[in-house]
Amino acid sequence: MAFQNLISRSDMSACLLCKDPPCSLACERKLDVGKLLRSVWFDNEECASLCLPEENPCASCGAPCQKACARAGSVQIKNLIQKLYQAKALPHDIESAQAIDFSCLKTDICGIQIENPFLLSSSVVASNYDMCSRAFEAGWAGVCFKTICNFPIHECSPRYSALKGGDNSFMGFKNIEQLSDHSVEENMEVFRRLKEKYPKKFILASIMGQNEEEWGTLAKKCQDAGADAIELNFSCPNMAEEGLGSDIGQIPELVERFTAAAKKACSIPVLAKLTPNVANMSEAAEAAKRGGADGLAAINTIKSVTGVNLHTYVSEPSVHGKSALGGYSGGAVKPIALRFIAELGLNKNVAGLHVSGMGGIETWKDAAEFILLGSRSLQVTTAVMEYGYRIVEDLKSGLALYMNQKGFKSVLEMAGLGLDSFYMNTDALERDSIVYPKYNPKKCVGCGRCVISCSDGGHQALQLLPDRKIRLNPKKCVGCHLCVLVCPQKALSSSGVRKPLAE
Numbered sequence: 001m002a003f004q005n006l007i008s009r010s011d012m013s014a015c016l017l018c019k020d021p022p023c024s025l026a027c028e029r030k031l032d033v034g035k036l037l038r039s040v041w042f043d044n045e046e047c048a049s050l051c052l053p054e055e056n057p058c059a060s061c062g063a064p065c066q067k068a069c070a071r072a073g074s075v076q077i078k079n080l081i082q083k084l085y086q087a088k089a090l091p092h093d094i095e096s097a098q099a100i101d102f103s104c105l106k107t108d109i110c111g112i113q114i115e116n117p118f119l120l121s122s123s124v125v126a127s128n129y130d131m132c133s134r135a136f137e138a139g140w141a142g143v144c145f146k147t148i149c150n151f152p153i154h155e156c157s158p159r160y161s162a163l164k165g166g167d168n169s170f171m172g173f174k175n176i177e178q179l180s181d182h183s184v185e186e187n188m189e190v191f192r193r194l195k196e197k198y199p200k201k202f203i204l205a206s207i208m209g210q211n212e213e214e215w216g217t218l219a220k221k222c223q224d225a226g227a228d229a230i231e232l233n234f235s236c237p238n239m240a241e242e243g244l245g246s247d248i249g250q251i252p253e254l255v256e257r258f259t260a261a262a263k264k265a266c267s268i269p270v271l272a273k274l275t276p277n278v279a280n281m282s283e284a285a286e287a288a289k290r291g292g293a294d295g296l297a298a299i300n301t302i303k304s305v306t307g308v309n310l311h312t313y314v315s316e317p318s319v320h321g322k323s324a325l326g327g328y329s330g331g332a333v334k335p336i337a338l339r340f341i342a343e344l345g346l347n348k349n350v351a352g353l354h355v356s357g358m359g360g361i362e363t364w365k366d367a368a369e370f371i372l373l374g375s376r377s378l379q380v381t382t383a384v385m386e387y388g389y390r391i392v393e394d395l396k397s398g399l400a401l402y403m404n405q406k407g408f409k410s411v412l413e414m415a416g417l418g419l420d421s422f423y424m425n426t427d428a429l430e431r432d433s434i435v436y437p438k439y440n441p442k443k444c445v446g447c448g449r450c451v452i453s454c455s456d457g458g459h460q461a462l463q464l465l466p467d468r469k470i471r472l473n474p475k476k477c478v479g480c481h482l483c484v485l486v487c488p489q490k491a492l493s494s495s496g497v498r499k500p501l502a503e
Helices: 022-026 033-041 045-050 064-068 077-089 129-138 184-197 212-224 252-265 282-290 331-346 364-372 382-387 389-406 449-457 482-486
Strands: 107-109 112-114 118-120 142-148 160-164 170-175 202-207 229-233 270-273 295-298 302-304 326-329 354-358 377-380 433-439 462-464 470-472 492-500
Touching (some): 022 033, 033 045, 033 077, 045 077, 045 389, 118 389, 129 184, 170 382, 184 212, 212 252, 229 252, 252 270, 270 282, 282 331, 326 331, 364 377, 382 389
Parallel strands (some): 118 142, 118 377, 142 202, 202 229
Antiparallel strands (some): 107 112, 433 492, 462 470
């Protein structure tokens, strides 16, 4: 496998990932330049290289794509394509994008077959017929429709805020949005139309009731309208009234009771969507199983405050000078989501339940991590809100290529393989040996960042020499690898050699 990461996001940080990219329209050799750059952005460099023609059309090109760029001259497109050709020259198990076997992506949700594991999660991205239709056409296997309820919803404005990285992409995203503001019957009509046109696509109906009767009634109506399965929203952080949203997910007795009510009223699979706003998820998961749940979905967004305006003193987003706790999502929550997915995967009391994972999935690598910890279907919202339905192309091709190269024939075969090496606490880890960092002086530019971090945040084991090279004192080094993480040049890495502490 290649996976050389010849290009990073920083190389194309000025790229805007345009709609109908001017660079593609300007290419005289008919390369879909914008799509190639988008694949690089989503860690799918190898698949991008497989889409290139054998002969390099950019070698003698005057780069009209760079002139046509919305930020003319800011993105060195020709150079980036040349780097992709370097990746193409590396040894491959697969010769072209057409040779990728996508059949490995087939999976199921509680026994119902789906073409790939990727669904839109319950949110604005799956809230009407047109949006779901366009998502299906783009290649999503299904949608979890925005949560349906019997009570009136009236949203506030604005209702989003975000923490951004240096490339202006979302690091984390906060919303104070609630549920579907369409009537139950309007949403049922959407289900009927979608099922008529897309009979093989999966419709997961998210619902929220106020009592057992409502949970049951909504489940039955969704089934009758064509939904393939029900997702019980026990976790929306923006529904604070007693007995709604995340309040339910924090009370196992309610989880069990309302799950049982939904199961009694319908014959299609029922998944319980659990809240991460708890110390652990196992109690609610076990309660859902006692109530008859066929599967679990996790995680929903995390209660948060993303920032406070230093002039108005109001936290974000400001609604007429006031704000509130909201749900946090995006890449920043992925480590927390994976923690809960692992907890569910290791809990023998919920073994056998389908796990639909979500929380910060943006690239195929993110998707693979969720699967390795036990997810068999995946849901995405925030990345779609930022980049659009088109991201499913790279999710599918990147994951399929990885699975082909690893020899996985199905998602089921891959699911949970990361659990055998994982513990829910650190006490079980080996503590009698050390792995020293490996130093590459050719990559080192002598900035001394590693020395600063080791001195002030580590164990004073590094020294910056007069020639601005680094010296390691093995008697002081504890192998924490802080230096590896902070080095901007990647001149420090793990040696992978474990030595007994006695040495």
